[in-house]
Amino acid sequence: MPKNDHRKQRKTLLTSPGTLTYVGEQTNFKTLIKRIEYNESFYQEEVASTLEACTIHKVEGAQPHVTWLNVTGIHESNVIESLGRLYHLHPLLLEDVMNTLQKPKIETYEDGHLYVTLKMIHGHEDAQKSAWGEHISLILGRDYLISFQEEHSGDIFLPVIERLKASVGKTRRHGADYLLYALMDVIVDHYFITLERLGDQLEDMEDTVIGNKISGSLEALYTLKREVTFIRKYIWPLREMVSTLIRPDAPLVSKRVFPYFRDILDHTIQLVDNLDTYRELVASLVEVQLSAVSNRMNSVMKTLTIFSAIFMPLTFIVGVYGMNFRYMPELENPNGYYATWGIMVLITFGMIVYFRWKKWL
Amino acid sequence: MPKNDHRKQRKTLLTSPGTLTYVGEQTNFKTLIKRIEYNESFYQEEVASTLEACTIHKVEGAQPHVTWLNVTGIHESNVIESLGRLYHLHPLLLEDVMNTLQKPKIETYEDGHLYVTLKMIHGHEDAQKSAWGEHISLILGRDYLISFQEEHSGDIFLPVIERLKASVGKTRRHGADYLLYALMDVIVDHYFITLERLGDQLEDMEDTVIGNKISGSLEALYTLKREVTFIRKYIWPLREMVSTLIRPDAPLVSKRVFPYFRDILDHTIQLVDNLDTYRELVASLVEVQLSAVSNRMNSVMKTLTIFSAIFMPLTFIVGVYGMNFRYMPELENPNGYYATWGIMVLITFGMIVYFRWKKWL
Amino acid sequence: MPKNDHRKQRKTLLTSPGTLTYVGEQTNFKTLIKRIEYNESFYQEEVASTLEACTIHKVEGAQPHVTWLNVTGIHESNVIESLGRLYHLHPLLLEDVMNTLQKPKIETYEDGHLYVTLKMIHGHEDAQKSAWGEHISLILGRDYLISFQEEHSGDIFLPVIERLKASVGKTRRHGADYLLYALMDVIVDHYFITLERLGDQLEDMEDTVIGNKISGSLEALYTLKREVTFIRKYIWPLREMVSTLIRPDAPLVSKRVFPYFRDILDHTIQLVDNLDTYRELVASLVEVQLSAVSNRMNSVMKTLTIFSAIFMPLTFIVGVYGMNFRYMPELENPNGYYATWGIMVLITFGMIVYFRWKKWL
Amino acid sequence: MPKNDHRKQRKTLLTSPGTLTYVGEQTNFKTLIKRIEYNESFYQEEVASTLEACTIHKVEGAQPHVTWLNVTGIHESNVIESLGRLYHLHPLLLEDVMNTLQKPKIETYEDGHLYVTLKMIHGHEDAQKSAWGEHISLILGRDYLISFQEEHSGDIFLPVIERLKASVGKTRRHGADYLLYALMDVIVDHYFITLERLGDQLEDMEDTVIGNKISGSLEALYTLKREVTFIRKYIWPLREMVSTLIRPDAPLVSKRVFPYFRDILDHTIQLVDNLDTYRELVASLVEVQLSAVSNRMNSVMKTLTIFSAIFMPLTFIVGVYGMNFRYMPELENPNGYYATWGIMVLITFGMIVYFRWKKWL
Amino acid sequence: MPKNDHRKQRKTLLTSPGTLTYVGEQTNFKTLIKRIEYNESFYQEEVASTLEACTIHKVEGAQPHVTWLNVTGIHESNVIESLGRLYHLHPLLLEDVMNTLQKPKIETYEDGHLYVTLKMIHGHEDAQKSAWGEHISLILGRDYLISFQEEHSGDIFLPVIERLKASVGKTRRHGADYLLYALMDVIVDHYFITLERLGDQLEDMEDTVIGNKISGSLEALYTLKREVTFIRKYIWPLREMVSTLIRPDAPLVSKRVFPYFRDILDHTIQLVDNLDTYRELVASLVEVQLSAVSNRMNSVMKTLTIFSAIFMPLTFIVGVYGMNFRYMPELENPNGYYATWGIMVLITFGMIVYFRWKKWL
Ligand SMILES: [Mg+2]
Ligand SMILES: [Mg+2]
Ligand SMILES: [Mg+2]
Ligand SMILES: [Mg+2]
Ligand SMILES: [Mg+2]
Ligand SMILES: [Mg+2]
Ligand SMILES: [Mg+2]
Ligand SMILES: [Mg+2]
Ligand SMILES: [Mg+2]
Ligand SMILES: [Mg+2]
Ligand SMILES: [Mg+2]
Ligand SMILES: [Mg+2]
Ligand SMILES: [Mg+2]
Ligand SMILES: [Mg+2]
Ligand SMILES: [Mg+2]
Numbered sequence A, B, C, D, E: 001m002p003k004n005d006h007r008k009q010r011k012t013l014l015t016s017p018g019t020l021t022y023v024g025e026q027t028n029f030k031t032l033i034k035r036i037e038y039n040e041s042f043y044q045e046e047v048a049s050t051l052e053a054c055t056i057h058k059v060e061g062a063q064p065h066v067t068w069l070n071v072t073g074i075h076e077s078n079v080i081e082s083l084g085r086l087y088h089l090h091p092l093l094l095e096d097v098m099n100t101l102q103k104p105k106i107e108t109y110e111d112g113h114l115y116v117t118l119k120m121i122h123g124h125e126d127a128q129k130s131a132w133g134e135h136i137s138l139i140l141g142r143d144y145l146i147s148f149q150e151e152h153s154g155d156i157f158l159p160v161i162e163r164l165k166a167s168v169g170k171t172r173r174h175g176a177d178y179l180l181y182a183l184m185d186v187i188v189d190h191y192f193i194t195l196e197r198l199g200d201q202l203e204d205m206e207d208t209v210i211g212n213k214i215s216g217s218l219e220a221l222y223t224l225k226r227e228v229t230f231i232r233k234y235i236w237p238l239r240e241m242v243s244t245l246i247r248p249d250a251p252l253v254s255k256r257v258f259p260y261f262r263d264i265l266d267h268t269i270q271l272v273d274n275l276d277t278y279r280e281l282v283a284s285l286v287e288v289q290l291s292a293v294s295n296r297m298n299s300v301m302k303t304l305t306i307f308s309a310i311f312m313p314l315t316f317i318v319g320v321y322g323m324n325f326r327y328m329p330e331l332e333n334p335n336g337y338y339a340t341w342g343i344m345v346l347i348t349f350g351m352i353v354y355f356r357w358k359k360w361l
């Protein structure tokens, strides 16, 4: 998660409500709108060159079909505004489409559409650097769906487009509600990839901490905890969001599609569950690490104490016989030197026995 | 948050209920009442010189409009009381208007008005000093709104007045309920500025603690935690307050304005969410810091132990040959001195190898 | 809170249910019953000499009025029992009136009265000693109220009696339900005084811990936490108790008095809120204190290590030239002594540079 | 709580549901069944010699009365089974009667009886050893009650039998529901005795830890926490159990008896409340203890450092003048020895001043 | 729990919904389907050689009976798919049957069947290695039950089959709902065996930590906590799952079988309760261990300080009389040597008294 996210919000403050402001990274590519129309018997796809080409075709006598506007780029407020006018979207909805700091949420509008926003988590090639959450918005109408992506390098919904094109599968047979499911499924599936990376990191930390190789582990544990905390914030709201979608009185989602959303709910619960386990295990590892440092200090102190306890008496003794008193009978004794050695060996031995008994050696 | 806030409450204790007592900082400016009236077709603003000028104009045949009494100063109990009489406000409501220690809350009165109180957080220029919460009260009637601010240096609602004057925008087209939203939005927007400051401080702490530069970090972490705790107490009640405002049976807020309050709700949730993350990260940093101190102590102890383990045996040996025994064969040996040096070099070398092997060096 | 409170309960164990047992401090004063009758047009007060004088006067044709029996002393079971018979009080209610260990609670009896028990917290002059909670019981009937206090030294409800006597204020105009509010308000107001004392103690602790003057702070922190914990237990149940009183279907409390109880609810929430903040801050201070001790130990160890690292090599060197070998060329050298000093100064200087570089100095 | 409780469960695993298995301590006394019948006008008690004598007497025209089967011993599965057949008890209910590991719970059976199981906590004479929970089962029917106790040394319900025999009190005037209350009250009253013991232990721990006499306190704190945890598990379910008993639609408990069960509910809440306080205070004491150990270590290290800082320089100086260089001018100086002492006294004095200034002395 | 479980999920990502993917250990045995049919009067069992043999026999005029398909092996997607077609199972249900990472859950399908998935915990012979959770699925229809097991080495439901064959017991007399209970009971009973193992490990840890034998205890405590955390995740969802099964409006479970499921619910609550106690006790043990390490370090430091405080002054004194000053009156004194010894004995004695007084000895 970019460190200074909290600074972007400022752009939107103290302006008139509904003022459209893009707060993400500065970008300057042109917004791309792909219009896809399909039902069980036909599929067509075109890049919408003009905004008018984005309106739903209401050809008389035509068979019912799903229109999907797949918009890439949320930084051009005039494009967003024009789309909003075409589909009667509330200014505050459009504000949220452009506000990359908006938390995941679902909102029902009385004009007959539903607004879902969530984050696509992109992992970095470099496992060291943290992931970032692309701001995704999905608007579901009776027979249309509008999706907004933040970035233009690679369409994250490509797998769904492929499936639509390829054959008349489940997606083609169902309506716009199933399409909403399919797009959310792509995003939720990507969360598992991020989770896998975090799980790998946690296991590395376990090996490091328990294997006592701890230099630098503090930073790593903190960074891991930080990332788990942030990703959890993206995933946590999904539980309630999906539950809202499959309430018995949900107007835009048909009962046939409920099992699919329930599957996403299932996955979301599992994700949060795993993140919580990670969080708990990280907390335990911090404790284990603290304890390990204490243990090691203990062993250092023992070493020091044993050295001191052996050599301090010995140094004292040799100091005694290094004194220059004129009358020191021991010094004259021809065996004095050897006797002194004998005493010193005895002391050393005694100390070793003592520390063995104390289990320090 | 001023440290001795808890001492101010005393003034209001054991008095008869409804006794009006100002407990904030002593001030002596004169209360300022600005009366603004507007609808889609007209806007007029005057400073209400007499209290009677504060009554809503009920001119026969006049077009419906919104009256906003923007009161600055809550320390003159007689002014507050007179306003209370004019608008049939409950004595306990007036007590809460003047009680700067009152927590944010919403209350519905059966006389057909709504009482909202919350805090405007003012940041200090000096980032070191903590913010303070100005006590704000908002009373919403069918076609009027009364706002109370504590301080007279700068009207916090100026941006809204500017928008009202400037053109016939959303604020002019809606009723008093939208005005309530607009004023609350100004206050909530300011919370993000405080949050940004806290976020910056947290990142500084992260750099300090993880970068091992920890002198003084304890105080700073505690102060940060303290500030997060206090600000959270101001923001937390807003969730339920706004939810109350947009209940289906809310009498004074029209459905058209619901999306706007939902937007505030959204921001409130995000604020609390971020504060909780900050709190959690501060707690983790305290642990990291504790662990870092332990690590450093460990390294200090190793240094000491290595010095002792090398020099204690050496000092013992030179002590041995400093003894004055008459019969010590080694002393007579012409190579004794060099042999002793050889042994000492060997011991030093052995110790270094031993500590290398123990990974202490 | 008296330390051995948990031992008093024993007196009430294994007796027949409804057995009246006083478990508080042994006292031997005579129970005092003050009977006060009032309405908007009259006020009279007398000490009820006989128990029969306690019955509500049901004089034919008399104007409706409130009767308040203000009982001081709950240790004489025969008095309590007689009162119970007069007012048809349940034996278990009487048991709770006398049981000073009873937690605050509210109970509705089908005979048409309401039982409220809570604690009056008395602070000690000596801020060092902890407060104690006087056991208060309040029984609200249709047109009467019976209050029970534990102690006879000073009537805690005196301010209310003064207001009643002084003039025809709110209390005189309302019924027995408002009197209940007025008495509870007195008690809740006293909580703020205790809270103020705790707040002062917490700020002292902050200064002590952060200012590094920590001798004895452990005990103080624990004692503070203990007191916060106990007082919280007295205040916490009040939230639900007052909420019960102002439920739409509450039989004995009129709608007119609801705002007043809502005010108490407000204060209770604020009290619990503050106590929780205190608790959290105390927990943080304990951590800060632990961390501060570690920091100080670190600095002690560094001092020791620096001394050792400088003097151990020096002592070794002077030991070398204190050896008595016959052939030690350096000893004969006329500049040997000065050269040795030179080397020792160099080593000292080198060590100082090393520890500077390690940021230990 | 016996340490290896978790091992007993195994006996009941993987058998057919409803298989009756006694898992408690091996015992071999004969099950004792006391049959007591009473109403307001008569009381009779006999030891039921045959199982048939256990059936409720349905004599024609007899006055309604309560039959209480007071069974001591739950280890003979054939006796339990026969009783089960007589009273139409579900096999799983019988399984729970014999399963001493069953947690406290309440269960309503459609055949018109109620099953309550809870634990009687017996304290050990020896305060050091932990209490044990006797498995008690109570079955309430329309006009009968069956109680099961685990142990035969002393009937825990004796006080109730005494009251029944002694006079026509509340117990005789009410039905079987009041008897259920009376038996549960005996058990709950005993919990307070255990709580008192824990409270005494906690206060001893406080004195020990704060008074710095900490040898062995770790074990004691852990044991105390362990015991609080286990006893809490026995008491916690009672809250919901009693609440279930006094639900407005409870079929077997009459409204007249509700206040009595509410009294038990009250006591249960107080018990859990106190246990939670104990738990919290034990946790705080662990922290205080950890902090106290750190403080003490700090003082040990200071002592060591002061000794080292004073004697290392002195030992170095005397080492210098113990060198054997031929040319050392100071040695020839007649005042050299005294000058050296002067310098050493100065250094010592300087060190003491330095450590005073550092507040280490 | 296998360490790298989190890596398996990847296989199921970004595929079309309902794609059947086995994510468990690679296996290559052939799926085994045992078909059992029974009612009170007959029992027959055969290995279903063809998939068609798996359909429920709907012979005209036949007596109603239960069909149980006991499937071992969930790795062959074509078999699972064919079964799904026969019984009209939703593709997402089949996905969950094969997805060994699926958390325990219950799901009702409108086609009239119920899906239950949970984990069978297998303990390792080697108590050191952690248990693993076999993925079990149970599908309950009106008169049939399909069970899926992951492994073919030993049928975990054998005890139930034995009971079915052996005699006309409860299982034969009830319907498919009781069979569901019987199978879940087998699994829940096995949890107690795992719990017993964890309880034994915890008691070993208690002995180790409190008995101060702590080498390696850190790893063990962490591993124990990890295992408790994972097993809790398997058992926790069972509470709500079983509660769902016995809701008054549950369509497939008859009231007669409710007490049996309530018994499982009971056991589940007890399991979670015990796991939570274990978790709490492990956390306490970690604290005790940290404290024990500190205590031990304290004792090491005291030893070191006592040695230093005794020998540093002595070594200094003998150093003094080892100086080579020409004029040192004490050296000439014939009793100087003995006097020096006297002083040294006095100092030693004084130190010992001092440390006794400080309670360090
Ligand atoms: Mg981000
Ligand atoms: Mg704005
Ligand atoms: Mg998916
Ligand atoms: Mg699934
Ligand atoms: Mg799936
Ligand atoms: Mg932990
Ligand atoms: Mg303030
Ligand atoms: Mg007042
Ligand atoms: Mg805003
Ligand atoms: Mg928004
Ligand atoms: Mg906005
Ligand atoms: Mg964190
Ligand atoms: Mg901590
Ligand atoms: Mg108390
Ligand atoms: Mg009693």
Ligand SMILES: [Mg+2]
Pocket (backbone or CB within 6 Å): B014, C185, C186, C188, C189, C267
């Ligand atoms: Mg008050």
Ligand SMILES: [Mg+2]
Pocket (backbone or CB within 6 Å): B092, B095, B096, C263, C266
């Ligand atoms: Mg108020």
Ligand SMILES: [Mg+2]
Pocket (backbone or CB within 6 Å): B017, B018, B095, C263
């Ligand atoms: Mg007030």
Ligand SMILES: [Mg+2]
Pocket (backbone or CB within 6 Å): B225, B226, B229, C280, C281, C284
């Ligand atoms: Mg705090």
Ligand SMILES: [Mg+2]
Pocket (backbone or CB within 6 Å): D001, D002, D005, D132, D133
């Ligand atoms: Mg037990």
Ligand SMILES: [Mg+2]
Pocket (backbone or CB within 6 Å): D012, D013, D014, D015, D016, D017, D018, D019
């Ligand atoms: Mg069984």
Ligand SMILES: [Mg+2]
Pocket (backbone or CB within 6 Å): C014, D185, D186, D188, D189, D267
């Ligand atoms: Mg009782």
Ligand SMILES: [Mg+2]
Pocket (backbone or CB within 6 Å): C092, C095, C096, D263, D266
């Ligand atoms: Mg009671």
Ligand SMILES: [Mg+2]
Pocket (backbone or CB within 6 Å): C017, C018, C095, D263
């Ligand atoms: Mg009682």
Ligand SMILES: [Mg+2]
Pocket (backbone or CB within 6 Å): C283, D283, D284, D287
């Ligand atoms: Mg604590």
Ligand SMILES: [Mg+2]
Pocket (backbone or CB within 6 Å): E001, E002, E005, E230
């Ligand atoms: Mg696993």
Ligand SMILES: [Mg+2]
Pocket (backbone or CB within 6 Å): E012, E013, E014, E015, E016, E017, E018, E019
């Ligand atoms: Mg998929």
Ligand SMILES: [Mg+2]
Pocket (backbone or CB within 6 Å): D014, E185, E186, E188, E189, E267
């Ligand atoms: Mg079972």
Ligand SMILES: [Mg+2]
Pocket (backbone or CB within 6 Å): D092, D095, D096, E263, E266
């Ligand atoms: Mg059972």
Ligand SMILES: [Mg+2]
Pocket (backbone or CB within 6 Å): D018, D095, E263
């Ligand atoms: Mg069972």
Ligand SMILES: [Mg+2]
Pocket (backbone or CB within 6 Å): D225, D226, D229, E280, E281, E284
């Ligand atoms: Mg515990």
